Amino acid sequence: MTERDEIEVLLENSAEDFLSSEFRDERLRNVYLGRNAYDRGFWRSIAQQGWLALRLPETLGGSGLQVRHVGILANAFGRRAVPEPLVACSLIPAVLAAHLGNGRWQEITGALVDGGRVIAVAWQEAPQRLDAEPLLTVAARAGGGYVLNGSKYGVVAGGWADALLVSARLDGEAALFLLPAGSAGLEITERLGSDGGTVALVKLEQACVPAQALLAHGSVVTEALELARDEAMLATALQLCGMAAAGFELTLEYMRTRVQFGRHIGSFQSLQHLAVDIGIQQALTRAACRAAMDRCEAAPGTIDARRAIAAAKARASDTGISAGRFGVQAHGAIGFAAEASIGLYLKGALRLAAYLGGGSQHRRQYRQLADLAQENA
Amino acid sequence: MTERDEIEVLLENSAEDFLSSEFRDERLRNVYLGRNAYDRGFWRSIAQQGWLALRLPETLGGSGLQVRHVGILANAFGRRAVPEPLVACSLIPAVLAAHLGNGRWQEITGALVDGGRVIAVAWQEAPQRLDAEPLLTVAARAGGGYVLNGSKYGVVAGGWADALLVSARLDGEAALFLLPAGSAGLEITERLGSDGGTVALVKLEQACVPAQALLAHGSVVTEALELARDEAMLATALQLCGMAAAGFELTLEYMRTRVQFGRHIGSFQSLQHLAVDIGIQQALTRAACRAAMDRCEAAPGTIDARRAIAAAKARASDTGISAGRFGVQAHGAIGFAAEASIGLYLKGALRLAAYLGGGSQHRRQYRQLADLAQENA
């Protein structure tokens, strides 16, 4: 566990300050009304904090900070159950830009700096697949431009975004295109996530784009997508970590104050023991996340780093859900009411646990990467 | 749930009376000394009660009672953690004799009536296989008799028995042979079971037997083995049921009387809740066993009966272990000492849960039989 640097402490404090004043809990009630809870105004205001461009290199107008700084922020977002897609629409595009960016990326880097436009990334080729290499979505040259066909799954904020970064196979290699929302041949089926966000299936049917839509081409695209995916998993683990921690604190506070049968319910042994198990899971989650953060920064993209990230995402996904579930149960009837905040933590955790793979998938991944390491050795 | 008949009530009472006076708990301490706890004297005395021949038809000198009566007895044996192989060396041979018996079975029926000799049954062809059809153990005609080759697994009391009933393939059909202990070519590798009994691997290498060793031949042998196996599973489920119940009662009594921190430990909520879960599992086990008993008597050998038996053996296996495990934990340090009886219930349950298949195997079986029923329909 490395000691926190100054920037981390600063970021944590300013995130806490900002979110406690700017973020309105009531907005989340939209979740219970079956409405998208994303807020463009809020998105722009976090851009003004510089948070969307945190991971963008300084040469591209960003802050050039490390993944652990995004982790601090993700944790803070989790603590407030913020639905806005910090990971999907800021971290991922920023990492891609950092690795692939040049002049043509201005539209993206600009969006990250001022938050005026939202960029979603469509890279998953199957609902449960986390491979970054595009295989089934294909781009062909047509006229001076390209025509794209295929399907992209799990596109967070796909319908909310102004433009999509889409990975596709071009001339047998990976390529990355920028498509504005509403492009012909782009069909978006969007569903409400339980966290108040959205997730979409993006279909490309003879989607024609001009030559300049191609932002990058070659194996470097897959490499960048892999790094972005890895960081996104880790940041999501930290978001879950924050979510679990805050939901748990809320629950413990309720247990310390709520009286039934003439006693504080937190003095009942059975609830205490359930709480201790959640406490232990949280300690393990924090430890797994810290270990992953250390390895991800020390040797990004290595099997070692990817294993640590898988362990962290697996543990964080399960802990997020358990903490939310326990919280609702420990709150009793009021926990089932939308007016209590605890339900938001359960709902948020369900979505974030699913995003980029949950417990079983990442535990399997953890083993498969070990097998791979052994083969390589 | 059929009401109990007079014989059931009588049997239950006499088993309770007999076992509380005749069965010495101390004998079980052998379990901790790594010694076989079987007792020939005890075996003869239960024969004198008529219990070994309970399921033997009256025409063969037995009592001609039903499987539910054996169930009563098995439950009572479980309650006292009796290690003697009632199911393996009395029920199974009796059912085989009932279906296949004639003059040549006198040696076996005699043994069941007076308990003077012990008959073990070697029928399993692989360590985890419950198919009754002999395939790998083969008998060939040689001179006036037969020569047997193969391996038999999970033979309870295989080394304690005076003779073995061995199933083998003869002329492409199932056959059943009687081999005296110590026959040439018969190699027995015996292991101590955690219940104080034994279980053996029986190897047959050019084991020569005379013509009269063949007791039965043809598909009827497999059918009889199947029925015997089914009843044995059910009776074992009931034995586990009794074991779990008695171990749980012991534990509850301890919880009601043991004082720590100035309170009866049974008043601590966390132990109470764990106990309630065991109580629920016991209720489910009893229900599954009753349902299986009804179906096994109403339509023995049918898929319906076999499914119900699988459900009962699955549940009873898991409950037996859980009850024993909880019992040891709830007893605290003394539960880890051999002088406390609770450990015997955990150890007994571990062996009986394994015998004829435990939770996972029988739950799978439950599904596979349903699929089979659907195919047949």
Added chain:
Amino acid sequence: MMASIDRRAMDDDGFRAEWRSWIAANYPSEMRNPLEKLTGEEARTWLRAQFRDGWRAPGLPVEAGGLGLPLPRQLIYQEELDRYGVARPLDHGLRMVAPILLRYGSQAQREHYLPRILACEDVWCQGYSEPNAGSDLAGLKTSGRIEGDCLVINGQKIWTTLATDANMMYMLVRTGGGTRKQEGITFVLVPLSTPGIRIRPIRTLAGEEHLCEVFFDEVVVPLANVVGEIGQGWTVGKALLGFERWSHGSPELIRYALKVLRQTAEAMGMAQTERYCEMADRYICDVDDSAALYEQVCRAAVHGKVAEEDFSMLKLFNAELLQRIVESTMDLAGQCGGIADVAPELGLTHDLEWLYMITRPVTIFGGTSQVQRNLLAVRALHLPKD
């Protein structure tokens, strides 16, 4: 209107056959095998059809307007409903109020309310829980002040199912007196149209508004509406809790959840995997063993051996089993989990998140699982009280 034929005179098979064909002819097939109880107008339509054709109220005595069937015949009645997949209607009138009136009500109360219950002219809801009296029901504080021949009610009830759809509430109020908190409670019947009553639906995690808060501000009801003695309401009310537990023992909701589990496994291409099979094997055995226990307990009840603890154990086991199944379903959905909607484009034809949320309260309402375990430890296992 009761039909003139006497259902009791038929033999078991004849009764079963006639009831079965009546169900098939009258129950809307699109409403078969539902996940939730039948409520509102749908419930009333179905119950009124039963009433019209003389099938309503199998267990109620004939003199009270019911069929007066003996318990074995009632089991047949219920078996046929279950076989056809008929939804259980929300029917507090028949299931809760009628038995109480028969046991504790006055002649006048029975004559007035029972016919209205049978004809679904009154729709009843329950006023038990309060913001600070949930699992600890006897901690209730809503007050009933006696003024002349009236009771004046002030306070608040909460978690009342569909108060918005009801016109009558049976409730517990504190009229005072006694030393134990179970004393000084009174059971009273209150028309919801009485001035001073305000109903506010509560939005839940499942996005619904079936549960309500009901506020009472100087609500005046005649003392004639009190059931049993003033101050003896806890005895009356507790009897109802006993009735209520019966309804949780049946595993139909769980069978539905099992179907969703299977459908999800199929949609994810996992129906043949060991992971799904092993999980499903376990749940199916849980469900079937629970059903076996339920059946045996019901049959024992026919022979007069009612084991309250067995029902409590079933309720507890089934509630947690249901949650485990639903949680596993969400887990199987993998990256498609946490979507607050159906998602046919991913093969998900059920809203898993709704199912997840709607099954949260089964371990909370009617006494949390924790409280249930406390009670069972003492009552069923005879362990010393905490």
Added chain:
Amino acid sequence: MMASIDRRAMDDDGFRAEWRSWIAANYPSEMRNPLEKLTGEEARTWLRAQFRDGWRAPGLPVEAGGLGLPLPRQLIYQEELDRYGVARPLDHGLRMVAPILLRYGSQAQREHYLPRILACEDVWCQGYSEPNAGSDLAGLKTSGRIEGDCLVINGQKIWTTLATDANMMYMLVRTGGGTRKQEGITFVLVPLSTPGIRIRPIRTLAGEEHLCEVFFDEVVVPLANVVGEIGQGWTVGKALLGFERWSHGSPELIRYALKVLRQTAEAMGMAQTERYCEMADRYICDVDDSAALYEQVCRAAVHGKVAEEDFSMLKLFNAELLQRIVESTMDLAGQCGGIADVAPELGLTHDLEWLYMITRPVTIFGGTSQVQRNLLAVRALHLPKD
């Protein structure tokens, strides 16, 4: 004899290299990666070798005869032991008695006992638990009566590990006084050769006799053997419990159990099945996350941030994890389960039943899991006391 070289003067890498090669040269390879602690003569031989070559007691101050290594260096010391799979020796003398003497002992006690501990001339055992004072340790009743300059001890201790192999016991006795049960307890050092002491081994579920009962009948020891003040023994004894918890945090025993799990899966032909893989995936992540937490807590300790609660959580988690792994192993064995022996003819090269039984006490001794949770709820989660 301490070697003359100063281990503190070396740099980290040099220290590590030298220690590593010393271990390889001196630790018997057939004793690598054991499941149990090293005890008896084997333990003494190993510890004496360390002592002989100046490697004994890494954390003990130099003036007390130890290496006086700073904490980071101690971690390297332990890492190398773990890497080679060296068994942890049962060493109450160094691990329990020495720190207590340094903190609470008299000059004379330190001068007498410390050298004997380092040279393994004394072998120590613990006298804490009693038949009616297990999880509730402060309920102990063994009495210490002061007569002149002696303490006369009567009563019984239980669950003393290898009292049969020890010559000294550190124990708690009740000397009286005070109102709380934690008061009036005295910590005293007792030679087991003192007349009036009788030791009886207790046979356990694992078939072993390592744990003992020790009976005291008018056992006279000088008051000079009391550590700290008369009546202040609870403070002294509790400090030791703190030390003891440290040893449970490390997951080495669990890694061994994982190996047995894998070996069993292979023997049963299940190593490639989804059932085994999913189970193993879960356990491996549990073990590795627990190890990550352990490592971070140790590193934080280096910076002076000792979190007692983190160690308690690790102990609790690891104990129950170990049991889960062993229970799954027995489950995987299927019909080959419940054999109280190895069974090479079935491919089982480990005695699963022994492993099952030997892992029962991890959730019992040193405070049951239930008691641990009670403490954690209050201390780590700040919930109100039960």
